[in-house]
Structure formats: C-alpha cells, structure tokens
Amino acid sequence: MAEILFLLLRTLVVFSCALSICNCLQDAADNNGNFFTVSSFRYPESEVRPYDTRYIRVDLPPWFSSLNVAIESDVDITAKSISKISKSLLPVICFRDGSPPLPDASTNALQGLELGRFFNGSFERAQDSEIAQQCYPMQKNITLRLTNEQISPGAWYVGLFNGIGATRTQGKMIVRSSAFSFSANISVEGCKTATMWGPFCNQTIYPLSCSRFDNQTASVISCADSFPSSCLTGAETKTYALDVDGIAEQLVIMASNVKVDSNESYLMCYARFEAFASETLHDYAADIHKVPLIVNKPKAGRWYIVISLSGRENRFAQGTNSSSRVCFSINVKVLGCPVGKAGPNCGQQIYILQAVMRRGWLTPFQSYYFPVNDASLSGSSTNFPLEPIVSNFSSIPELDTSTWTYFLMNIPQGGSGGHIHFRLLSDSTIQYEVYLRFGGLPTIDDRDYYYVNRTSASRSMFFSLYNSSKEMVDFYILYAREGTWSFGLRQLIDSNTPAASRGSPTLVSLSLERCPRGCSSYGQCRYAFDANGLTSYSFCSCDRTHGGFDCSIEIVSHQEHIVQSIALIASNAAALLPAYWALRQREYPEWVLFTSSGISSALYHACDVGTWCVLSYNVLQFMDFWLSFMAVVGTFVYLSTAGEAVKRTIHTVVAILTYSLRG
Incomplete structure (x- = not known):
C-alpha cells in the first residue's frame, strides 16, 4: 500500500512540474509573439589606441x-x-542619451567624475538624468538592458575612451600606454502592434480622438477617449498616448463624469514624456478627481498618460479595499498660440531660425542661424540685431515686468557631433538673461541651460562659458543633440526708464560649429565617424604644449617648452664624441656617418617640437631613423674582425635594405 501511495505521489509531482514547464514555455511564446527585433548589429573586434575614442550610436x-x-x-x-x-x-566606457558623451569636457567635470565602481549591468530605479550621463571603468564583459520605462526613443550613444583628461587631445611624440580591443553586439526590440507597448509589449495603449480649433488669439487641441466612459477597479490602470505637435503653452488633463462607489477613491494621473509612465517613474502626477493635471510649456513629442485608481501615497488612506470602482471620462487639452506668438497671453514673440551654410567650409554641419525674414541672409554678416524683433511688453504685467523673446533652431539628423555657439554683443551692459531648452519653450525654472550673469550660469559639463562680461555673453553647448532647441531671452524692463535710454543695440550670433573657438588656435579641428559610419563628430588635435577638449589648457608653459626643446636638440651633440674619435683615427666613412646621424637627428627634433623644419616632417623622420640605425651597424662592423671587402659589402646591403623598407 505504501509503495502505491509513493508511486501516486511521484506521478503527481512529475505532472505538476511538466504543467509548470508548459505554462512557462507558453508565457515565453506569448511574450516573444508581442515583440520583434527592429535592428541587430555586431561590431567586429576593433582596437582603441592610446588616448583614442570610439563612439557607437543606436537609433x-x-x-x-x-x-x-x-x-x-x-x-x-x-x-x-x-x-x-x-x-x-x-579605459573608460560612458553612456549618454541624445549625443556623444564627453567625460572630460572641463576640469571640474573631470574632477567630479567618480570611476571607483564597476558597472553592475542595470540602471534599476534610475532616473533619466542619471542614465543620460554615466561613466565606468572598462571591463572584460558588460551586459546592459534598458527598457522604454527607462530611456526615451531617439539616439543613444556608447563612448569608449582609452584614457581621459586634458592630455587626451595633447600632441605626443612618444606614447607609452597600451591599446585595448573590444567587440559589441547591440539589438533593439520593438512592439509588433501599435496599440501595445511597455517593456514586454503587453500593455494596451488607448488612442485619443482629437480636434483642433484655431483663431487669431489662440490654438486649442481638444482630445477625449474614444469610449464615453471608462471604469477601473482595484489595481487596474489605463494608458493613453498623446502626440504634441510643435510648441505648446499648456497641456491640461482632466477627468469628467466621475462616478465613484467609495468616498476614499483616488483617480491618479501620471504623465511622462516619450517614456512609459508608472507610479515610480513619471514627470508629473496629480489626483485628477480633485484638480486637473497641468503641464506648462510641454515638450513636443509623444506623452504617455497613465490613469490608476489610487497612487502609492494614497493607499495607506484607502487601506486594502480592492473592490472600489471608479468610472470617468478623460479629457485632454493642448493650448497654444498663433504662429509667431508665445507666452501665457500669446503676447511674446517667437521666431524660427533658418540655417545658412558657411562659405568655403567642406566639413558638414557648419552653419549660422538667422530669422527667416532677416536681411542678413543675403549679406556677409554673421549676426542680427535684437531690438527690432524683441517683445515689447510682458504677458503678465501684474506678476512679471520682464519680456520674453523666443528663437527656435533645428539641428539636423547626424549633426549631434557639433556644438551650438551663442553670443550676445553690445556696447553697454547687456540686460538679457538667456535660457535654453530642448523640445519645448524654456522658463526660469524649467530649462536645460541658462546664463544670467558671470556668477549665475549653468554648471553642466556640456555648458562651456568663454570670456563673458557685462557687454558680451559667449558660450557653447557641447555636442548638442539633434532636434529643435528653444532659446528664451528674458529682458528685465523698468517701466520708469524711457525706451531711448535702455542701452545701445544688442547683436545676436548663433551658429553650429565643429570645434569650440577653432581649438583656441592651439590645434587642428578634425572629425571622425561613429562605428556605424553614419554620424560624424568633431574633436580637437592639440599641439605639444596644450590639451583639453578645446586645446585651452596649457599643459607645458612656453618657458618650459623652450627649455625642453633646447635640451632635446642639444642632446644630439653627443654624436660629436664618436665623430671626433673616428676623425682622429682617420676612419673617414665612420666620421661622415656619425656626423650625419647627429645633424639629421637634431634637424628632426627641431621640426618635431615646432621650431623649424628644413625638410618635410616625414623625410626628416626617416633620415633620423635610417642614419641612426646605420651608425649602430657601422660601429659593430668596425669592431668586427672581418675583412675590408666584407665590411663594405655589409654596409652596402644594410643601406639598401633599410632604404627599401621606407615604403
């Protein structure tokens, strides 16, 4: 009897395990059926030389x-x-969203960079700002998986650096560090169905039906759920997608016709830009049962809206009641202004800038930007006056007496390897503050970069300020991401000051450049391509005494450079000793060889340190190597006991072989 019970028990266990395996395989098959491989790339083994950089772009x-x-x-x-x-x-690996990473863009950024920990393979519970710029020591194996809950669509970059710091771009005669090699496999998976999204493509996205109304004072887009009423129970959620086209002033999310069966029900709304929203990862949140969720100056692109019955912060008040039911209708409005207007009352000016390619430049994405109707397009000027087009009055005079003037510039696809250069010039004190934002209009509190004065400006490693004063504002946005950038110029106006006495005219210069400040006149601007060969990026190759991203850091002072150059060139005087000895011994061939070797080496080093080049650099380099090698061979041949005929033969053969190896 016991054996029969044992047999039945073992059969039951085997059946349960088989059923579990079948369920797991069925779930895996269901999940694999929801998504497909959008792209898959394998980068073969490549070498990163000392102080070199490799970028990999993923779209x-x-x-x-x-x-x-x-x-x-x-x-x-x-x-x-x-x-x-x-x-x-x-060796360092860096990740960045939107444009190439640059860990050593400034001395402060390099000092604040922590490289004492290895990458553990995940960005769990990380916010977008943390994922956007992270650097780690290079490892043998790095595996990474990011979902649409963590990063947004667009370009994503991996940067591989074999050494970072100011000396990375410094010119070097001798490189003492070693290279490393790497290979990579990168794949992107997407959802098969447009109405399904999420990390596993198993969450339904409900569309919104929208209608547009435009007049001379405003532009309103009204959207509503295709179903008149939706109901949620317990932990259920409902997700909507909304595309905001162009510049908008407000995004308003409301709930109407709310019907609840409990006084403790909460209708939470989570909104997030271009990434899946949740309780833990969202940009904005509100209980729309009580008040609408308002997003001021929303970015242009896709917004994800998640509605849930209760939020984490409300569950303690609600308890564990999972039978609560809420029915509602969702209403969304996108409020905008007519073309050329912006601000709460549409009283501010907004201008679209047109790119004008630089004359005589073969490097891609070199251009100036002007207002579309500006006369400078036909002239040679690289700037345009601000006062004729600036906003004349505040949108909310009772709250803020300042005026805002906005400019929109677009960086084309593939141009993220360049830099935005912005300048304000005036003969008197500049009375403008500058705010920048990608994808939407900037405000004092919501901006990516800003400049108020010399003591109040962005501290980002990608914001580089140059020679700014009371009469000039001059800064770069390094490796600006491709897409639409908004510039907001805020002018502080004293109503008691006459317009005629508010200062001299202000000129604006806005351009897309390949290298900041032309590598500060201490290097050459070069460009290369990422691992795909489709996107170019620029970098500076500095001289022997300067380094840094823009060659502005003096690594070796001018006096030190002179001393080092003299010592290096004078060290070739050591060839005088063997030449003098050979002359005293009347060994004239050896005397000519030692003397020529010392002179050629001195000329090569004089050219190498930038003093004077009597011939081309490659010729001097070859002569230095060839004659030095011949001098060593001649010394050993002279000390040998071979006959004169054999010695002459060895000299001739070595000279022919070494010279033939020049190519």
Whole structure:
C-alpha cells in the first residue's frame, strides 16, 4: 500500500512540474509573439589606441521596447587596481542619451567624475538624468538592458575612451600606454502592434480622438477617449498616448463624469514624456478627481498618460479595499498660440531660425542661424540685431515686468557631433538673461541651460562659458543633440526708464560649429565617424604644449617648452664624441656617418617640437631613423674582425635594405 501511495505521489509531482514547464514555455511564446527585433548589429573586434575614442550610436524608434548591449574587451582591471591607475591611462566606457558623451569636457567635470565602481549591468530605479550621463571603468564583459520605462526613443550613444583628461587631445611624440580591443553586439526590440507597448509589449495603449480649433488669439487641441466612459477597479490602470505637435503653452488633463462607489477613491494621473509612465517613474502626477493635471510649456513629442485608481501615497488612506470602482471620462487639452506668438497671453514673440551654410567650409554641419525674414541672409554678416524683433511688453504685467523673446533652431539628423555657439554683443551692459531648452519653450525654472550673469550660469559639463562680461555673453553647448532647441531671452524692463535710454543695440550670433573657438588656435579641428559610419563628430588635435577638449589648457608653459626643446636638440651633440674619435683615427666613412646621424637627428627634433623644419616632417623622420640605425651597424662592423671587402659589402646591403623598407 505504501509503495502505491509513493508511486501516486511521484506521478503527481512529475505532472505538476511538466504543467509548470508548459505554462512557462507558453508565457515565453506569448511574450516573444508581442515583440520583434527592429535592428541587430555586431561590431567586429576593433582596437582603441592610446588616448583614442570610439563612439557607437543606436537609433531607437518610437515603438521600441528594449535595448540590449553586450560588449567584450581584453581589458584586465580589478576593483583593487582602479585607484592605482591614473585617469589619463584608464579605459573608460560612458553612456549618454541624445549625443556623444564627453567625460572630460572641463576640469571640474573631470574632477567630479567618480570611476571607483564597476558597472553592475542595470540602471534599476534610475532616473533619466542619471542614465543620460554615466561613466565606468572598462571591463572584460558588460551586459546592459534598458527598457522604454527607462530611456526615451531617439539616439543613444556608447563612448569608449582609452584614457581621459586634458592630455587626451595633447600632441605626443612618444606614447607609452597600451591599446585595448573590444567587440559589441547591440539589438533593439520593438512592439509588433501599435496599440501595445511597455517593456514586454503587453500593455494596451488607448488612442485619443482629437480636434483642433484655431483663431487669431489662440490654438486649442481638444482630445477625449474614444469610449464615453471608462471604469477601473482595484489595481487596474489605463494608458493613453498623446502626440504634441510643435510648441505648446499648456497641456491640461482632466477627468469628467466621475462616478465613484467609495468616498476614499483616488483617480491618479501620471504623465511622462516619450517614456512609459508608472507610479515610480513619471514627470508629473496629480489626483485628477480633485484638480486637473497641468503641464506648462510641454515638450513636443509623444506623452504617455497613465490613469490608476489610487497612487502609492494614497493607499495607506484607502487601506486594502480592492473592490472600489471608479468610472470617468478623460479629457485632454493642448493650448497654444498663433504662429509667431508665445507666452501665457500669446503676447511674446517667437521666431524660427533658418540655417545658412558657411562659405568655403567642406566639413558638414557648419552653419549660422538667422530669422527667416532677416536681411542678413543675403549679406556677409554673421549676426542680427535684437531690438527690432524683441517683445515689447510682458504677458503678465501684474506678476512679471520682464519680456520674453523666443528663437527656435533645428539641428539636423547626424549633426549631434557639433556644438551650438551663442553670443550676445553690445556696447553697454547687456540686460538679457538667456535660457535654453530642448523640445519645448524654456522658463526660469524649467530649462536645460541658462546664463544670467558671470556668477549665475549653468554648471553642466556640456555648458562651456568663454570670456563673458557685462557687454558680451559667449558660450557653447557641447555636442548638442539633434532636434529643435528653444532659446528664451528674458529682458528685465523698468517701466520708469524711457525706451531711448535702455542701452545701445544688442547683436545676436548663433551658429553650429565643429570645434569650440577653432581649438583656441592651439590645434587642428578634425572629425571622425561613429562605428556605424553614419554620424560624424568633431574633436580637437592639440599641439605639444596644450590639451583639453578645446586645446585651452596649457599643459607645458612656453618657458618650459623652450627649455625642453633646447635640451632635446642639444642632446644630439653627443654624436660629436664618436665623430671626433673616428676623425682622429682617420676612419673617414665612420666620421661622415656619425656626423650625419647627429645633424639629421637634431634637424628632426627641431621640426618635431615646432621650431623649424628644413625638410618635410616625414623625410626628416626617416633620415633620423635610417642614419641612426646605420651608425649602430657601422660601429659593430668596425669592431668586427672581418675583412675590408666584407665590411663594405655589409654596409652596402644594410643601406639598401633599410632604404627599401621606407615604403
């Protein structure tokens, strides 16, 4: 009897395990049926030379679900050895959303960069700002998976650096560090159905029916759910997608016809830009049962709206009652202004800037920007006056006496390897504050970069301020991401000051450049392509005494450079000793060889340090190597006991072989 019971029990266990395996396989098949591989790339093994950089760009479509990255390298670094390696020699990997990463854009950014921990393979509970710029020591194996809950569609970059710091761009005669090699597998998965999204493409996205109304004073887009009424029970959620086209002033999300069966029901709304919203990851949240959710100056693009019965912050008040039911109708409005207007009352001016390619420049994406109807388009000027087009009055005079004037510029696809250069010029004190934002209009509190005065400006590593004063504002946005950028110029106006005495005219200069300040006149601007070969990026190659991203950091002073150059050139005087000895011994061939070797080496080093080049650099370099090698061979041949005929033969053969190897 016991054996029969044991047999039945074992059969039941085997059946349960088989049923569980079938369910798991069925779930996996269902999940795999929801998404497909949008793109898959394998980058073969490549070498990153000392102080070199490699960028990998990944394009994420709007319907992507996840990004998978696997990188293998021959870097052998342990957690204990990181602190012993200088940053200038440490292989580093960086991630950035929108444009290429640049960990050593400034001295402050480099000092604040923490590289004492390895990448653990996830960005769990990380916000967008944390994912956008992260750097880690290079490892043998790095595996990464990011979902549409963590990053937004668009361009995403991986940067590989073999050493970072000011010396990365410095010109070097001798490189003492080593190279490393890597290979990468990158795949992007997307959802098959347009109405399904989320990390596993298993969450339904409900469309909104929209209608547009325009007049001379405002532009209103009204949207509503296709179903007159929706109901939620317990932990259920409902997700909507809304596309905001162009510049808008407000996004208003409301709930109407709300019917509840409990006084403790909460109708929470979570909104997020271009990424899936949730209780833990969202840009805006509100209980729309009580008040509408208002987003001022929303960015242009897709917004995801999630409606749930209760939020985490309300569950303690609601208790564990999961039978509550709420029915509602969702209403969304996008409020805008007529063309050329902006602000709460549509009283501010907004101008679209047109790109004008620079004359005589073969490097791509070199252009100036002007208002579309500006006369400078036909002239040679690189700036335009601000006062004729500036806004004349405040949108809310009772709250803010300042005026805003907005400019929109577009960086084309593939242009994220360039830099935005903005300048304000005036003969008197500039009375404007500058605010920048990507994708939407900036405000004092909601902006990506800003400049108020020399003591109040952005501290971002991608914001580079140059020679700004009371009469001039001059800054760069490094590696600006492609798309629409908004510039807001805020002018502080004293109503008691006559317009004629508010200062001299102000000129605006806005351009897209490849290298900041032309590499500060201490280097050459060069450009390269990412691993795909489709996107170009620019960088500076500095001289022997300067470094940094823009060659503005003096690594070796002018006096030190002179001393080092003299010492290097004078060191070739050591060839005088063997030449003098050969002359005394009347060994005239050896005397000519030692003398020529010393002279050619001195001429080569004089050219190499930038003093004077009597011939081309390549010719001098070859002569230095060839004659030095011949001098060494001649010394050993002279000390040998071979006959004169054999010695002459060896000299001739070595000379022919070394010269033939020149090519």
